[in-house]
Amino acid sequence: MNEGFRRPRAHASAWAWVQAHPWWALSIALHAALGAGVVLHRGSPMALPGQATLSAADQARVDASIERARRLQMQKHLRALEAIERELAGAEAVPSRPAEALPDDPKALLQRAREAAARIEQAEQRRRAEELSRLTGLPPEKALARVKAEARPVPPVPKPGVPTPTPEQALRDLERQARDAQARRAQEQARQQQGTRVASASGSAGRAGDRAGPSSESARGGRKGGPPGAGTVAGEGGRGGGQGRPGDARVGGELQSTMAVQEPRVYGAMRQSQVIDAATLRPVHARRLGAGAPLATRVLPDGWYVVGPFEARGARSLHDPYPPEIAVDLDAAYAGQGGRLLEWRWLPVSPYPLVPPNRAENAVYYAWTEVHVDRAQDVVLEIGADDDSKLWLNDELVWVSDALSDKPWYRQPFYQLDQEIGQLNFVEGRKLVRLRAGRNTLLFKLYNGIDLMFFSVVITPAS
Numbered sequence: 191m192n193e194g195f196r197r198p199r200a201h202a203s204a205w206a207w208v209q210a211h212p213w214w215a216l217s218i219a220l221h222a223a224l225g226a227g228v229v230l231h232r233g234s235p236m237a238l239p240g241q242a243t244l245s246a247a248d249q250a251r252v253d254a255s256i257e258r259a260r261r262l263q264m265q266k267h268l269r270a271l272e273a274i275e276r277e278l279a280g281a282e283a284v285p286s287r288p289a290e291a292l293p294d295d296p297k298a299l300l301q302r303a304r305e306a307a308a309r310i311e312q313a314e315q316r317r318r319a320e321e322l323s324r325l326t327g328l329p330p331e332k333a334l335a336r337v338k339a340e341a342r343p344v345p346p347v348p349k350p351g352v353p354t355p356t357p358e359q360a361l362r363d364l365e366r367q368a369r370d371a372q373a374r375r376a377q378e379q380a381r382q383q384q385g386t387r388v389a390s391a392s393g394s395a396g397r398a399g400d401r402a403g404p405s406s407e408s409a410r411g412g413r414k415g416g417p418p419g420a421g422t423v424a425g426e427g428g429r430g431g432g433q434g435r436p437g438d439a440r441v442g443g444e445l446q447s448t449m450a451v452q453e454p455r456v457y458g459a460m461r462q463s464q465v466i467d468a469a470t471l472r473p474v475h476a477r478r479l480g481a482g483a484p485l486a487t488r489v490l491p492d493g494w495y496v497v498g499p500f501e502a503r504g505a506r507s508l509h510d511p512y513p514p515e516i517a518v519d520l521d522a523a524y525a526g527q528g529g530r531l532l533e534w535r536w537l538p539v540s541p542y543p544l545v546p547p548n549r550a551e552n553a554v555y556y557a558w559t560e561v562h563v564d565r566a567q568d569v570v571l572e573i574g575a576d577d578d579s580k581l582w583l584n585d586e587l588v589w590v591s592d593a594l595s596d597k598p599w600y601r602q603p604f605y606q607l608d609q610e611i612g613q614l615n616f617v618e619g620r621k622l623v624r625l626r627a628g629r630n631t632l633l634f635k636l637y638n639g640i641d642l643m644f645f646s647v648v649i650t651p652a653s
Contacts, residue, residue: 243529244525248523248531251523251531252523255513255521255522255523255524256513256516258519259516259517259519259522260358260516260517262516263358263517264296264300264358264361265299266517266585267303267361267362267364267365268292268299268302268303268306268361268365270368271303271306271361271364271368272284272306274369274371274372275306275307275309277372278313278368278375279309279312279313280313283309283312283313284306284309296357296358297357299361300357300361303360303361303364306364307364307368310368310371311341314375315334315338316334317375318337319333319336319337320333322336322337441545441549441603441605442547442549442643461596461597461598461618462598463598463610463615463617464617466615470487471487471488471613472487473486473488473490473614474488474489474490475489475490475492476489476490476491476492477492477559477560477561478561478562478563479563479564479567479569479625480563480564480565481564487651488613488648488649489648489649489650490540490542490614490647490648491632491647492540493537493538493539493540493559494536494537494544494557494558494559494634495520495534495535495536495537495557495558495559496534496535496537496544496546496547496555496556497514497524497532497533497555497556498532498546498548498550498554498556498636499526499527499546499548499549499550499554499555500512500524500526500532500555501526501528501552501553502552502637503552505578505593505639507554507637508554508578508579508580508590508593508635508637512524512554512556514556514558514635515556515633515635518558518631520534521534522534527553534558535547542611543574543611543616543644543645543646544557544644544645544646545644546643549643551638551639551640552640553637553638554638555635555643555645556633556634556635556636557633557634557636557645558631558633559631559632560629560630560632561625561630561632561649562628562630563626563627564627565627566625566626566627567624567652568622568623568624568625569622569624569651569652570620570621570622570649570652571583571589571620571647571648571649572617572619572646572647572649572650573617573618573619573620573621573646573647573648574597574617574618574619574645574646575618575643575645575646576604576642576644576645577636577638577639578593578636579635579636579637580634580635581621581634581635581647582632583625583631583632584631585631585633588623589621591618592618592619595618597618598610599616599642604616616646617646632647634647
């Protein structure tokens, strides 16, 4: 060491400790460097030790899948808008187009939507002009000129700081305006067919009181009915029946995540299992209904595409849209919980109830399948899940579970409920729906808080 160098007296003891404990000193220095790196790179894509991230190639697949989903969603909105256009403007006013010939470019999709919206507006103006001419005696061309003058749009004044709508947002707005026009047309047609009801002043008040029905307290139903202790007070999911057994296929194997969800729920009254007559029970696993299919009273759609787990943010994640809600693309790749790459997985044989692979806590899953029927018909969908769920039929939301509903499988592990399993009877809600002739799609969303999870969709006769 250079003899001319002298350490400050205040640091002499620290320097001596470093010389006596070199490995401890090295460890402290490395941890300090790691902490500094976390502070410097907070919010950046740098991965922390133990946190998995997607490779560049996988991230590129995910980004491409999200972009593809947006285009598919825009195409879906455009198809809906053009269907309204054919209804309101008339098929003769709509240019002939090859079936399913939709562009991929968002700007081209938006331009085509604007053209369809303009034809809808022109048809509505002609209709209003005809009515004005009939009521006032104006010549049709003058009535149309007046309607157009009244409908002339005022250019919007840009607001500072408000971003310009994306093509996706603009197309959704055009579809919404078309649906509003469709609703107005239906209301006017109903008034023309049924006339307008005029009530006396004395009678209207009484009828308004009758329509009010019971008091606001009783209208809330079971929310107030049960005593506070009637439900389960527990962590997310409200379990009362023990943990899932690792490796058991019925519960989805060992948990992939043990993230704590500090989100206690207070449940209302327990939902009781419906009573099914065993003598008339005919359960069938199938995805085709109609002539030539087995006679059944309870049909379990057999065969689902499943994807998950996505990272959840508590029970509110049921209402947060994930990529499969934008558009179902069975070739897509997604970023999942824990930095894993997710892809749709085909389950050709569906046990009852169905537990998605890779069971995880505080996670979201999706399942998609098709049901084919020989003719349009009404059926009842009987739905159950552990924990919360949504269901779309042909892209229309038909079911949202009640997060405060207590369920029998919250008190006892579902795999011990042998009678319910044999009868396909994990049911928390029933929805009357109409299946269209041919192909129908089902998209199920499942949120799992803690421990066990499953979902169930059973088709039963409408009668």
